[in-house]
Amino acid sequence: MNDCLESLPHVPEVGDLAKLQAQMLRPAQNVNMDGSFELGWGIALLCFGLVPYLNAVLPKSVWASPWTAWIGYLPMVCLTCAAFAAYGIPRMIKRFITWPRTGYVANPNDIKLIQLVMLMVFGSALGFSLTLPFILVAEIREAISRAGAHSDLHSIILHGIELVVCATLAVYLGRKTIRKRQPLPTAYDAALINQGLGRTAAGRKCLRGVRFTLVLLFVGIPILVCGGVFGLMYLNKSAMRHTEIQWPQLGILSFLVATNAILYLMGNGVAIKQHPWKWLVLAILVAGPIVVVPAIPYPDVGPEMTPILGPFPPVMLSMGLVWCLSGAVTLISFIWHNPLPPIETP
Amino acid sequence: MNEQLRAIAGLDRVIHEPGRMMIVALLAAVEECDFLYLLRETELNKGNLSSHLAKLEEAGYVEIEKTYRGKLPQTLLRLTPPGRAAFDAYRQRLNAALVEHLQVLSGTSKST
Numbered sequence: 038m039n040d041c042l043e044s045l046p047h048v049p050e051v052g053d054l055a056k057l058q059a060q061m062l063r064p065a066q067n068v069n070m071d072g073s074f075e076l077g078w079g080i081a082l083l084c085f086g087l088v089p090y091l092n093a094v095l096p097k098s099v100w101a102s103p104w105t106a107w108i109g110y111l112p113m114v115c116l117t118c119a120a121f122a123a124y125g126i127p128r129m130i131k132r133f134i135t136w137p138r139t140g141y142v143a144n145p146n147d148i149k150l151i152q153l154v155m156l157m158v159f160g161s162a163l164g165f166s167l168t169l170p171f172i173l174v175a176e177i178r179e180a181i182s183r184a185g186a187h188s189d190l191h192s193i194i195l196h197g198i199e200l201v202v203c204a205t206l207a208v209y210l211g212r213k214t215i216r217k218r219q220p221l222p223t224a225y226d227a228a229l230i231n232q233g234l235g236r237t238a239a240g241r242k243c244l245r246g247v248r249f250t251l252v253l254l255f256v257g258i259p260i261l262v263c264g265g266v267f268g269l270m271y272l273n274k275s276a277m278r279h280t281e282i283q284w285p286q287l288g289i290l291s292f293l294v295a296t297n298a299i300l301y302l303m304g305n306g307v308a309i310k311q312h313p314w315k316w317l318v319l320a321i322l323v324a325g326p327i328v329v330v331p332a333i334p335y336p337d338v339g340p341e342m343t344p345i346l347g348p349f350p351p352v353m354l355s356m357g358l359v360w361c362l363s364g365a366v367t368l369i370s371f372i373w374h375n376p377l378p379p380i381e382t383p
Numbered sequence: 384m385n386e387q388l389r390a391i392a393g394l395d396r397v398i399h400e401p402g403r404m405m406i407v408a409l410l411a412a413v414e415e416c417d418f419l420y421l422l423r424e425t426e427l428n429k430g431n432l433s434s435h436l437a438k439l440e441e442a443g444y445v446e447i448e449k450t451y452r453g454k455l456p457q458t459l460l461r462l463t464p465p466g467r468a469a470f471d472a473y474r475q476r477l478n479a480a481l482v483e484h485l486q487v488l489s490g491t492s493k494s495t
Contacts, residue, residue: 057404057408057474057477060405060409060412060424061408061411063409063412063424064409064412064413064416065412136417139419139420139423140416140417140418140420140421140422140423140424141415141416141417141419141420141457141459142413142416142417142420143413143415143416144413144414147414
């Protein structure tokens with residue numbers, strides 16, 4: 038886009054604006070220059086993927102006590118670890134490795150720890166608020182059909198109180214946590230530049246290129262990736278241990294893999310130019326689960342859920358491992374190319 | 384003086400200098416940063432960067448805070464609210480100058 042702006046003839050200010058724009062975009066573009074986001078997200082995925090395996094390996098008494106079972110103790114612990122890994126690991130890497138080399142910078146949209154905690158409580162409260170009414174309705178129906186059962190009444194009252202508390206929390210925290218992100222200040226009015234570009238043949242060609250790229254990025258890539266993964270999984274269905282095709286399983290898995298591929302592409306927007314090997318990682322990220330799903334045993338997530346949710350843990354483990362490896366290589370490359378500056382005494 | 388020249392003449396001279404424009408543009412995009420970060424990003428030398436920062440601080444556009452990170456000294460820099468307002472005004476002026484140019488350009492292309 039900047040080349041396009043500079044190619045606009047007879048408008049010297051456009052050059053200044055383009056330079057200004059490029060300068061202002063740099064802090065946001067360099068957020069993942071050290072691979073910290075990849076490592077954080079990779080470890081979060083590993084946490085998610087490990088839950089069912091831990092469920093299978095650890096003794097039931099760890100999480101199945103009456104006090105902890107109702108909140109899904111172990112999944113909640115792993116979910117919390119995953120959220121803090123995605124938040125804390127990039128912060129730690131930045132603090133101890135990146136900032137001493139490149140200098141400290143705080144981006145306006147960086148999430149703070151208290152905001153993360155509030156967001157997690159809000160998410161849990163919202164989840165319970167949405168699911169508890171279904172449980173309550175089912176319990177009330179059962180209580181009506183079996184009139185006079187005291188244990189049912191206690192359970193209904195308990196769930197009713199939980200619903201009120203969760204809904205109140207969700208409403209209160211929702212207003213505090215869901216905030217409009219501060220927009221990155223831009224140097225120029227995009228509509229104005231477009232108007233200028235449209236006046237020359239070179240500018241029109243440039244605009245077509247930009248539009249095509251945008252369409253490809255936001256529509257084409259998600260469809261292509263999702264379609265590719267879906268197609269490969271369909272072809273590989275015999276290896277998925279089910280004679281009949283599990284459409285929800287294929288659909289959700291494809292969506293998960295495609296989402297991760299797009300996240301990887303977006304997270305490495307600028308870094309992918311410096312590290313072309315990330316294209317290969319992207320291909321492994323997409324194709325890896327298709328190879329991994331049949332090779333790794335599914336954990337037992339319940340007789341009804343295993344056919345659909347069974348392949349998720351191995352897929353998450355494989356994607357988490359790819360994210361982590363990619364992040365580690367990026368981090369090593371960053372450390373290699375950015376030695377610590379000499380310390381000067383004041 | 385036509386509108387086009389007036390728009391350019393009205394640009395804030397403190398910000399319009401290329402080195403300072405780079406510094407202010409970077410600071411506008413972040414919450415705060417330290418001296419080392421600006422040094423790397425602008426590729427200015429320490430003396431130039433210091434003198435530009437001193438001018439911006441004198442104009443009230445930049446806040447400089449000397450602090451310590453562990454035992455190491457750290458100079459934190461952030462744009463003040465008047466600095467942010469001045470930069471917004473500067474961008475609007477540049478855009479206005481561009482509008483004028485585009486109007487002139489469209490006028491000449493129609494006449495040809």
